[in-house]
Structure formats: C-alpha cells, structure tokens
Amino acid sequence: MNDQTPPTREMREAKLEGMGCKRKRVEDVRFTQGKGNYVDDMKLPGMLFGDLVRSPYGHARVKSIDTSKAMKVPGVLAVLTAKELAGVNLAWMPTLAGDVQMVLADGKVLFQGQEVAFVVATDRYAAADGVEAVEVEYEELPVCVDPFKSMLPNAPELREDLKGKMTGAHGPRKHHNHIFEWTVGDKTATDTAFNTAEVSIKELISYQRVHPSPLETCQCLASFDKVRGELTVYGTFQAPHVIRTVASLISTIPEHKIHVIAPDIGGGFGNKVGAYPGYICAIVASIVTGKPVKWVEDRMENLSSTSFARDYHMTCEIAATKAGKITGLRVHVLADHGAFDACADPSKWPAGFFNIVTGSYDIPTAHISVDGVYTNKAPGGVAYRCSFRVTEAAYCIERGMDILAQKLGMDPAELRLKNFIKREQFPYHSALGWEYDSGDYHTAMNKAMDAIGYKQLRAEQLAKREAFKRGETRDLMGIGVCFFTEIVGAGPSKNCDILGLAMFDSCEIRIHPTGSGIVRVGSKSQGQGHETTWAQIVATEIGIPADNLTVEEGNTDTAPYGLGTYGSRSTPVAGAAIAMAARKIKAKAQMIAAHMLEVHEGDLEWDIDGFRVKGLPEKSKSMKELVWAAYNKPPPGMEPGMEAVSYYDPPNMTYPFGAYFCVMDIDVDTGEYKVRKFYALDDCGTRINPMIIEGQVHGGLTEAFAIAMGQELKYDDRGNLHGGSFMDFFLPTAVETPHWTTDHTVTPSPHHPIGAKGVGESPNVGGVPAFSNAVNDAFNFMGGTHIQMPHDHWRNWEAAHSRGMHG
Amino acid sequence: MIPASFDYHRPKSTPEALAILGQYGDDARVVAGGHSLIPMMKLRMAQPSHLVDLRSIPELKGIRIDGTTIVIGAMTTQAELLGSAQLTAAVPILHEAALQIADPQVRYMGTLGGNVANGDPGNDMPAVMQCLDASYRVTGKTGSRSIKARAFYKSAYVTALNSGEIVTAIEIPVPPGKHGYSYDKLKRKIGDYATAAAAVMMTVSGGKVQTCAIALTNLGPTPIYCAQASAAIVGSGLDTAAITAAAGAAGALMAPSPDGRGTVQFRTSVGGVMIGRALQRAYQRATA
Incomplete structure (x- = not known):
C-alpha cells in the first residue's frame, strides 16, 4: 500500500473508534500514572482544614459544648457548633428526601458518628488535635437501632423536631418514629389472589445495611471570595449541578455566583449524590474565615456517617x-x-x-x-x-x-x-x-x-x-x-424530579474549525469511563474520530445543566442527549454539504465520516471539510460555527x-x-x-x-x-x-x-x-x-x- | 485518623534505645514495623509522647543458626523470614505461618519481634513460637534474660516484658531434621486476623507420633499452648479418636471473644477443625 491508496471503509470506520469498539480508556493514561486530580490533590493559597467532632453515642442529649481548650490548640482558628450555624440559618439542612437533617448536633445526637462540632485549623494535624480538645457533655438517652422495635408504643421518640407533626413529606405518619407509608398496586385484587391461591409462600427477606465504600471518601474544598461575593466548591459530587442549585437555595447566594466543580472522582456508587454536613461546614467556615477550607473524611467516618x-x-x-x-x-x-x-x-x-x-x-x-x-x-x-x-426489589423477588x-x-x-x-x-x-x-x-x-x-x-x-x-x-x-x-x-420529567429539578440531562458539542472538538455533558464520571464512551457516541454519529474529541464534565460553569451520574442514568439520559446534540451537528453539516456539492439535501447520504451524493459516491465531503466550511465558508444566510446543545427528557x-x-x-x-x-x-x-x-x-x-x-x-x-x-x-x-x-x-x-x-x-x-x-x-x-x-x-x-x- | 503529636527517636544501638526508654519511662514506646502501634496511635487509643524506632539498630537484625539454636533478630521482617532459604529448610512452619500474615506490603514492614512482643491475640507468630518452644531474648537496664514463649503471654496486650525492656531476639531450638508441621488458619480475607488458627509440630516413628506440640491463635486473650491436647496425640497413629480427644482437650482452653468473625460456639468449633487439619497435614509431612 502506498500513500495514494484511499483508505477502505473498514479503515475509515476503525479510525473513528466509535460505538462497538473496545476503545482503551483515555482517562487511564493519567489514572495509571498517579496523575489524576482529586479534591485532596488540590491546594489553594492560605487553605485551612476542617475536622469534625463526632458523637460517641447513638442517642444522647448534648448538655454543653466547651470549645475553649480547642481554641487554645496551636493552629486552631475557629470551632463551629450548631449555635454558630444557627446564626446563618444552617444548623439544619434539607435532605433530598424532603426531610431535614442536623448539620451539627442541635440539642441532641441521634446516631454514633453524628457531626457535633467543626474545628478549623491551619493544617489537618492541628484540626485533629482541636477535635480531641473539644469537650462535649452528653446525657445518654434510650437507643433504638432495630427497625422492628422503632414503632412500638414505648419506643423512644427520636425526632423531637417533628413532635406533633403527623404529616411528613410523603403523607401521614403513624408513629413518632414513622417517616412514611408508600403503597402501590391493587390491594383488593391481590388479597383475592392470595385467598384463592392453590399454593403460596411467605418469607421475611432482609437485605442488611451495607456501605458503598468508594476508594476515595467524601470531601470538598470551599472557597468564598468576599470581594466578589462568589463561592467556589470543589467536591466529590456525583451531581454537581444539583449541589449548586441546592447551595444557592439554602445560602441565598445567587446561582451564577456559585461555582461547583467536581474534579476526578475515585468512585461514587451512590455515596456522593447527597449533601453532607461536612460540605456545609466547610462552606460556612470559608465564609467566616475568608480563607479556602478543605474537609476530607477518613475511612471510618465514611463508613459510619455518609450514606x-x-x-x-x-x-x-x-x-x-x-x-x-x-x-x-x-x-x-x-x-x-x-x-x-x-x-x-x-x-x-x-x-x-x-x-x-x-x-x-x-x-x-x-x-x-x-x-x-x-x-x-x-x-x-x-x-x-x-x-x-x-x-432490594430484585433480591426480594429472586429469593x-x-x-x-x-x-x-x-x-x-x-x-x-x-x-x-x-x-x-x-x-x-x-x-x-x-x-x-x-x-x-x-x-x-x-x-x-x-x-x-x-x-x-x-x-x-x-x-x-x-x-x-x-x-x-x-x-x-x-x-x-x-x-x-x-x-x-x-428519568422522564413526568414522574422524576429531585427537589423539583426535572431529571433530564444534557450535552453541548463544539466542533473546532480543524475538525476536532469538545463535548460537555451534564453527567459526571466517577470512574465509569465517560471520557472514553461519550466520544465514541459522537464519533459514530458525526464521523469525527473519538481521539479528536475532548469530553468534559463536572464544572457547573462550563457543563450544561444536568442531573449527574447515579442510578445507571448516564447512558440512558445523557447518552441520548449526546446523540441528539451530535445529530444537530450532522444536520447542519448536511446543509453545508448540499450547498458545496450543489445538490438537494435529500440527495445526500451519510457514509461513515461524511456525506456523499446518492449514486455518485465519488462526490462527497468529509465531516472535517464540512466543519472548516461551517466556520469559514458557510452557505449564504447561514450562521458560521459548529455547535449544538441538546437537553433530553427521556420518554420512558x-x-x-x-x-x-x-x-x-x-x-x-x-x-x-x-x-x-x-x-x-x-x-x-x-x-x-x-x-x-x-x-x-x-x-x-x-x-x-x-x-x-x-x-x-x-x-x-x-x-x-x-x-x-x-x-x-x-x-x-x-x-x-x-x-x-x-x-x-x-x-x-x-x-x-x-x-x-x-x-x-x-x-x-x-x-x-x-x-x-x-x-x-x-x-x-x-x-x-x-x-x-x-x-x-x-x-x-x-x-x-x-x-x-x-x- | 491522625495521631497525637509525639517525638521520634531513632537510636543506633540497643544501649542507646534503652537509655531513651529509661529517660522517658512509660511515656515512650518502641516501634518495630509499626503495623500494630501506628494504627492504634491514629485512633488515639495509644498516645506515646516518645516513639523509639528500632530500625537502625544493626544488632537487632539477621538470622543465624547457632549450633542447636536458631537466633532471629527481633527486627527481622516477615519478608526477610520468607526470603531465608536456610530458615525455611530448618523450620518450614515459620515460612508457612509468615505467608499467612496480612499481605506482602505489610510483610515488608512487619517484624517478627513486633509480632511476638505486642501481645495482640490476633498475631500469628506467638502460637507458632509456643509450638516451637522458642524463647525471647529480652534486654533491659539491668541486663539480658530469656523468657519462654509459653510463659510470655499474660492476657491481651499484657506480657512478661517489663517496662523499659526490649525483645532483641527470638531463639528457637532447631527441630529434628525429619518432622511434620502445619499452620492452619481460617480467616475472612487477606489481611484479617484468624477466626481460628492452629500450629502443630510433630515427629513420627513407625507410624506412631513420638512428639507433638499444638498451639492456637486468636482463640483467647493470649496464644494457647495445648499441653494436654498434645499429649493426647503422642503414641497414637493419629486416628480419629486421638484427633477428637486433642480437639476436645484444646477446646476446653479456648475462650475467644465473640466478634464479627463469629460467636464463641462457632469459633471454638472451627478451632477444633483447624487442629484436626493441622494434625493431619503435619502427620502426612512427617511420614512423607
């Protein structure tokens, strides 16, 4: 073969490394060399460290918190408790499930490992010493860890903040430790089926409490710029846009002045969807001190407190x-x-x-x-x-x-x-x-x-x-x-939202004049390999090699709004948005090709990496040529450029x-x-x-x-x-x-x-x-x-x- | 998971180490491989003000066979034990047991001295040393003495070691050239302490057991040397009745604490299974 031999269709197809290809993971080049950039790799000038005092008890009244000794530990600058947080109306925070959660213990603690106080210091060693020096006086209360006993008449009342509230976020509550009852299906018809059944089984099938335990624990670095009134939060977030919106709603900082950035994430498995007290504390501490504040969970904290x-x-x-x-x-x-x-x-x-x-x-x-x-x-x-x-459902039915x-x-x-x-x-x-x-x-x-x-x-x-x-x-x-x-x-917006945010996802594609480009997506990889696979979808759709496409996620300033990555939603929702955005690029390319080849759009057909005239395969324009033309010689009346955005609300x-x-x-x-x-x-x-x-x-x-x-x-x-x-x-x-x-x-x-x-x-x-x-x-x-x-x-x-x- | 602050010392000789210990008394702790002490410090369950690292003391290193005794420097790592062909040939049970300690990374750091001196019932080498009838060479301000492994362990983390003393070497009588051995350990995963483990040393002649030693790991607050169980085997051809008798005698000594590995009943029961497995394997090796 010499240089004059035109590439075969197979060669052109292979060059794309599109869908179906066992393309090597592009992110692994940095991960396998220790060059990933995780939250704990990040250092900002003047950065402080926060560490949490946690409850040793499963249920106890907090009689007093004495921070005076902690404040004397060299390097300790501040200690936050519920009292300080109440001043900014953040002693409690909303949960994704419509409940509220203490950020720091407000009067009592409800589980072992619960966050009680947040020590801010010049380094993490001083912060840990400060944690040791905080003196908390507890009065132990009766404990209930068994769900089968929590609704007994004499069960201790855990959530005193809900006293007398017999309706929760999901309807009526039957007991002071009851959260909701949720029913689906036809009870009468089902009861009839059982009453007339030839054979039936009944079994208590328990699925024990476990933990996702990702390699990287939950962590964040919050930096509040007092001059600009802007908050930047780097964090291990599976859903960075949701974090930004929720942060804006509870802090009253306008959403455009909050920058949430999820860098490389070392595994999530659901552990990094929600918002945790450590995040709120780091943000408040940054606002209070005017310095960036980093909070990093250790392994035992991860297993015992977050999700x-x-x-x-x-x-x-x-x-x-x-x-x-x-x-x-x-x-x-x-x-x-x-x-x-x-x-x-x-x-x-x-x-x-x-x-x-x-x-x-x-x-x-x-x-x-x-x-x-x-x-x-x-x-x-x-x-x-x-x-x-x-x-849980699959385990139940399959057992x-x-x-x-x-x-x-x-x-x-x-x-x-x-x-x-x-x-x-x-x-x-x-x-x-x-x-x-x-x-x-x-x-x-x-x-x-x-x-x-x-x-x-x-x-x-x-x-x-x-x-x-x-x-x-x-x-x-x-x-x-x-x-x-x-x-x-x-999920489909008709039945899925998180705190009112519809669960669509999104993609923005920008192809540069020379035929390479950037694909920005509202999902957020935690190791799934999105940088590899998202480019493959685009490669197949528009005929630009996957290697010529950068995939970017996790920065709320640049990524289109999306609901993040969990529940296997990235490919079904964001993956669809990617294909739909790519098809907008392709549609514009087709108009340009029709103009350049002087035929009607309908006379063109797609052929791996460009358009050709039906019946005249030698008359063709590659996507690379069409992109150059889109910027530099667009057809009369057409805006230059090659960009597309798609927001995808799945039908099912x-x-x-x-x-x-x-x-x-x-x-x-x-x-x-x-x-x-x-x-x-x-x-x-x-x-x-x-x-x-x-x-x-x-x-x-x-x-x-x-x-x-x-x-x-x-x-x-x-x-x-x-x-x-x-x-x-x-x-x-x-x-x-x-x-x-x-x-x-x-x-x-x-x-x-x-x-x-x-x-x-x-x-x-x-x-x-x-x-x-x-x-x-x-x-x-x-x-x-x-x-x-x-x-x-x-x-x-x-x-x-x-x-x-x-x- | 950050320890309280401490001063770090790295003496170059045993007398220097002893002097530091003498100076700071109970505020000082020696550290060998650090794989037990450092996690305790990170949890702030141990908060020594002075940490005396023994790694730069040359006389605490090395393996030598001294006539009828094998002398292993306390700071010899598990990896070095595994790497010694001479030791493996003479006392293969050490090789077999060391391979079942944690994982390769830990074995590069973890030392034999630290393993036997710490008094953690989960450590594997104490039972092996009791089985081998080893002694620990201990040096303090007033000189050096030797303590039998079978007399060293008092209760969990409490040993015959006095304040200010350092275990400098482990002395093992060279076993007969032809012997059987086995270390059988049930554990949940790599890196875990034993749910139950048994060490056996044995000699056999004409199909009959001549000598036998059995010791157990993590089935009580200390390693357990089972003299009566060992005696039940001697003279037998390792029939089922002898194994059952040995397991029964050993079972009476077991007092495991119930934990994530299982109940007392379960751990005692599998302790018996480990004894049976170790006896059978040792017998096969002795008669092979």
Whole structure:
C-alpha cells in the first residue's frame, strides 16, 4: 500500500473508534500514572482544614459544648457548633428526601458518628488535635437501632423536631418514629389472589445495611471570595449541578455566583449524590474565615456517617397455581432510614423504584407497601450501584422465586421460564405501574443455561447430595439462579424530579474549525469511563474520530445543566442527549454539504465520516471539510460555527436485564466457600464499548460478592457501630474475588436514540441474588427456606449447625 | 485518623534505645514495623509522647543458626523470614505461618519481634513460637534474660516484658531434621486476623507420633499452648479418636471473644477443625 491508496471503509470506520469498539480508556493514561486530580490533590493559597467532632453515642442529649481548650490548640482558628450555624440559618439542612437533617448536633445526637462540632485549623494535624480538645457533655438517652422495635408504643421518640407533626413529606405518619407509608398496586385484587391461591409462600427477606465504600471518601474544598461575593466548591459530587442549585437555595447566594466543580472522582456508587454536613461546614467556615477550607473524611467516618445502603426488611408473599404459574405478589417492606431521611431517590419516590419488584415475570396482580422508620443509625439509604431500591426489589423477588420453586418441588430455572414476560408482550405494563420497554428473557435464559451446562450441574449436585448423606463428603454444592430486570435512566420529567429539578440531562458539542472538538455533558464520571464512551457516541454519529474529541464534565460553569451520574442514568439520559446534540451537528453539516456539492439535501447520504451524493459516491465531503466550511465558508444566510446543545427528557425508563448463575461449594464444618463458576449474561441493549461493559460487570459482580458473602454495618443495642473499618467491613481483595465469565444478548431500547440501556449497576442487582440463592440452594434440601445474608463463614456454619449437619 | 503529636527517636544501638526508654519511662514506646502501634496511635487509643524506632539498630537484625539454636533478630521482617532459604529448610512452619500474615506490603514492614512482643491475640507468630518452644531474648537496664514463649503471654496486650525492656531476639531450638508441621488458619480475607488458627509440630516413628506440640491463635486473650491436647496425640497413629480427644482437650482452653468473625460456639468449633487439619497435614509431612 502506498500513500495514494484511499483508505477502505473498514479503515475509515476503525479510525473513528466509535460505538462497538473496545476503545482503551483515555482517562487511564493519567489514572495509571498517579496523575489524576482529586479534591485532596488540590491546594489553594492560605487553605485551612476542617475536622469534625463526632458523637460517641447513638442517642444522647448534648448538655454543653466547651470549645475553649480547642481554641487554645496551636493552629486552631475557629470551632463551629450548631449555635454558630444557627446564626446563618444552617444548623439544619434539607435532605433530598424532603426531610431535614442536623448539620451539627442541635440539642441532641441521634446516631454514633453524628457531626457535633467543626474545628478549623491551619493544617489537618492541628484540626485533629482541636477535635480531641473539644469537650462535649452528653446525657445518654434510650437507643433504638432495630427497625422492628422503632414503632412500638414505648419506643423512644427520636425526632423531637417533628413532635406533633403527623404529616411528613410523603403523607401521614403513624408513629413518632414513622417517616412514611408508600403503597402501590391493587390491594383488593391481590388479597383475592392470595385467598384463592392453590399454593403460596411467605418469607421475611432482609437485605442488611451495607456501605458503598468508594476508594476515595467524601470531601470538598470551599472557597468564598468576599470581594466578589462568589463561592467556589470543589467536591466529590456525583451531581454537581444539583449541589449548586441546592447551595444557592439554602445560602441565598445567587446561582451564577456559585461555582461547583467536581474534579476526578475515585468512585461514587451512590455515596456522593447527597449533601453532607461536612460540605456545609466547610462552606460556612470559608465564609467566616475568608480563607479556602478543605474537609476530607477518613475511612471510618465514611463508613459510619455518609450514606449507608439497603437496610430493607421485606416480607415477600407469592401466590401461584400448583403448576407454578404466579397469580399474585404481595410485599411489605420495613425500611430503616436511620436518624434522618436522607435517601437520594427522586423526590416523589420515597422507596425509589421498589415497585419493579415484579421482576421479569408476568404477574397479573400485585400490591406493595413500604413503611419508612427512624432509628438511631446513620442516615442514608442510597442507591449503592443500583437504580433506586432496585437491588432490594430484585433480591426480594429472586429469593422469593427460589422459595416458591422449593415449595412446588420445581426446578428454579424452570419456574422462571414458566413465568417470564414473553417477547411479544413488550412493551409490557406491569401490575405495579411500569411500562417495560423491551426484553427477550427466554432467549437470554436459554443461552445462559446452555452455556453453564445447567442440566449437568443439577445432576452433579444430586449425586453430591447423596454422597453427603452417606457421609462421604463434607462439602455441599449450591447452584444460584437469578434472572433480573432493572429499571434505570431516571428519568422522564413526568414522574422524576429531585427537589423539583426535572431529571433530564444534557450535552453541548463544539466542533473546532480543524475538525476536532469538545463535548460537555451534564453527567459526571466517577470512574465509569465517560471520557472514553461519550466520544465514541459522537464519533459514530458525526464521523469525527473519538481521539479528536475532548469530553468534559463536572464544572457547573462550563457543563450544561444536568442531573449527574447515579442510578445507571448516564447512558440512558445523557447518552441520548449526546446523540441528539451530535445529530444537530450532522444536520447542519448536511446543509453545508448540499450547498458545496450543489445538490438537494435529500440527495445526500451519510457514509461513515461524511456525506456523499446518492449514486455518485465519488462526490462527497468529509465531516472535517464540512466543519472548516461551517466556520469559514458557510452557505449564504447561514450562521458560521459548529455547535449544538441538546437537553433530553427521556420518554420512558430503560429496562436492562440479565441471567446470572453461580456455582458454589461450601464446607459445612467451617463455612468456607469456593465460587467454582460465575456466569453473567447481560443485555444492556446497544453496546457502546464492550471492554468497558466487561469492566463494569466485573466491578459490579465483585461488589455483589462482597455484599452477599460478608458486608454488614452492624449496630449493637447501645447504638455502637461494629464493622466500621476495613478490618471488619468485607472489601474483597483479588485473592477472594472469584473468576467471572461474561456474556451478552442485545435487545435495543426502542425509545432511546441509540438503543442503549445502561449496564453499570446490573451486576450488583443480579449478582447478590445469584450468590445468595447459591448458598440457600446448597443448604435448603436439608430443611429451611431462607438464610439471611451475609453468607460469611460463621453464618454458613450456623446454617449447617441448625440443619443438624454437625452431628 | 491522625495521631497525637509525639517525638521520634531513632537510636543506633540497643544501649542507646534503652537509655531513651529509661529517660522517658512509660511515656515512650518502641516501634518495630509499626503495623500494630501506628494504627492504634491514629485512633488515639495509644498516645506515646516518645516513639523509639528500632530500625537502625544493626544488632537487632539477621538470622543465624547457632549450633542447636536458631537466633532471629527481633527486627527481622516477615519478608526477610520468607526470603531465608536456610530458615525455611530448618523450620518450614515459620515460612508457612509468615505467608499467612496480612499481605506482602505489610510483610515488608512487619517484624517478627513486633509480632511476638505486642501481645495482640490476633498475631500469628506467638502460637507458632509456643509450638516451637522458642524463647525471647529480652534486654533491659539491668541486663539480658530469656523468657519462654509459653510463659510470655499474660492476657491481651499484657506480657512478661517489663517496662523499659526490649525483645532483641527470638531463639528457637532447631527441630529434628525429619518432622511434620502445619499452620492452619481460617480467616475472612487477606489481611484479617484468624477466626481460628492452629500450629502443630510433630515427629513420627513407625507410624506412631513420638512428639507433638499444638498451639492456637486468636482463640483467647493470649496464644494457647495445648499441653494436654498434645499429649493426647503422642503414641497414637493419629486416628480419629486421638484427633477428637486433642480437639476436645484444646477446646476446653479456648475462650475467644465473640466478634464479627463469629460467636464463641462457632469459633471454638472451627478451632477444633483447624487442629484436626493441622494434625493431619503435619502427620502426612512427617511420614512423607
């Protein structure tokens, strides 16, 4: 080949590195060299450090706070308490869930680790010494950490600020520790289904309190410029624009004078959606001192105070025929929200999208009710690598299906196949109000069962069980089946908002004269690889190589307004905005091409990286040429330039799904387990970057493994948190993590511009039930119907012990 | 997670270190690898005003075999233990146990002396040293003495070490050339302390156990040397009855605290399982 050889179509296509390409992550060039720029890397002149005094008690009256000794510590400049914050009306702050939360303890503390005072000093060492020197006098109060006891008549009243308020943000409250009751579905029809059921099951399925624990903890650097009256906040924000708007609303600083910048973020997983007391304190401290103030959580503070996940206690009932056809579903959830309702759900959804609990099944009637309660535990309830409460819902139905299969004496995979929504039923209207956009569950399930050799595994298991009964082995084999349907991409403004902010997203594309450009998006990557994948969408849409596009997010001054990244919403919402903005660029390019080629626009067709005249392929203009012309020789009457903005309000959610199988061997004498095989088939619609999808699935499965097999934030009766460090909170290393086998089918979303559905959270949603079902499957042939997570050595041993396996 | 302020000393010799300890008394703490003390300081559960770092004292380093005794300098790191072919050949249980301590990064810093002297029931080497009938060479103002590992541990973090004394070396009787050994540890993940662990040393002749030593990690406030359990094995061909008897005798000594690793009942039960596994593996190795 010489220089004169025109590139082939394949070469032109490959050069774009567009959708479907396993493009290497561009951000990794800096991350793998330690050149990322995180909040704690940032230094501003004269910067001060803040550190928090925290409550050692789960519930106590604050009798007095003496800061005089702290003020004498060299380097300490100020100590903020609720008294100081009250002066600027910030002792309390609104939560995303319509509740209020103490910024610093106002009269009492409601959970261990609660923020009590904020010490500001010249360096973080002095700040820590100052924290030690603050003297707080507490009077202990009765503690309630058990959600099942929080609504007893004699339960201690936790939220005295709500005394007498029998209506909350989500309707009536039944008890002083009650937050809301949320119901969906047809109760009468569901009750009838159960009254006439041939077979039914009922099980309390708890999903324990866990924590997202991103590598980087929550942190911010606030800098108030008194001369300009402007506030700049650098922070670990998954939703920087929301933070700016909320900051403006509660501070009365006009929104254009607040600059919120999220630099590189080391993982979020829902932990960095909300606003935390540390942020407010750093901002107030900067206003008070006139200096930049940095606040950085340590690991134990992160685990104990900012945003737990789950703590859902689900009573699941399924009605069915003897042949295994489901006739009804009824679920009651007791939801432990901790001391303040600081869930990060869309505002009208106090239990998130828990009404996806009908899962992948054609269930004719269903009813759910959720009671949210206060306890003396940290606030939160975030969507830890899942859409809002979708992991809880998937766990509930997928455990319930196995329990029903056990009762029917039916194979759990067969039961699922029997009840799946059929391909021809889509778009499918669920009994709990969702419109599933698309799916092909039977194809995915059958592919997965063939790939893993399901029938052979069951035969092997049967032989092993017989051998176990004969005393020839002390190992049990479990096969975990899970078929999940997610609901992601919040969301359509008709039903999704956060504090009134509609949950659209946005993209602004500016192509420079020489054919490279910048893509600015309202989402915010925390490691998902947006800089790589967003450029791939644009590359395919407008024929400019991904390498020639810069992707920028996180700066509210330059990025278009967006609602951020969580709940697998980036690809379904921002990804659509990107495609739509790119199509505006393409449309303008087409007008220019028509002018240059002297044909009607309709006579042109798109060809990889430019337009050509239909039937005359040699008459063409590349996008690069068209962009140059857009600036320098636009057609008469056309404005020069090549920019486009799109705000995308999705018409519906997207519904990714998948079939996961886990094969596990468990030693009944020690509870040790070995994950022999884990197979994950995901259908996320159109696949933008298969390598990034695989990475997302590996990461999500590892988190699912951690949750199912070990993670737990456990409180004792006095409100002490046990497991608040990585010594006890199970974060698996490469040694513990199983090998993952990934696979896929592709069922594009019919309403999304590129057919993509989102994938980042699917593996956590589907992984947890697959692991838990494997453990339950291993043990329950010897009795029992449900073993609670986490399935660590000790609990596995207990399961064996209670089934008489230790002689 | 920031410690209170302290003065840092790095003496060049043992007498210099002892002098600093003498000067500051209980306000001073020696630090070896720092992987137990520094986290405690970061939590402000330990707040020494003076930290005496032993890393620059040459005589506290090194491994040598001195006739029938192996002498390991207290500041020898776990990584150095693992790297010594001579030591691995003579006392393979040390290699096996060191590999189960934390992770490679910690093992580059963590020392044998720190591991045995700290008195943390979670540390792995104390039980191994009891199993090997090792002694700790201890030096103080008034001179040097030797304390048996089996007599060193009083309760959690309380040892026979007097204020102002430093463990300078670990002395291990060279085991018989042909012996069986095993260190079996159940843990939740890499880096965790044992849920239960058992160390076994054994010699076998004609299929019968001639000598046996069993010691346990993290099943009580101190490491547990199980003399009676060991005696139950001697003379047997390691049949099920002997193992059950040993596990039973050892079980009577276990007093684990319930924690995130499990209940007392569970940890005691798996303690017995670890003893069984270690005995069987040691027997196989002794007879291989």
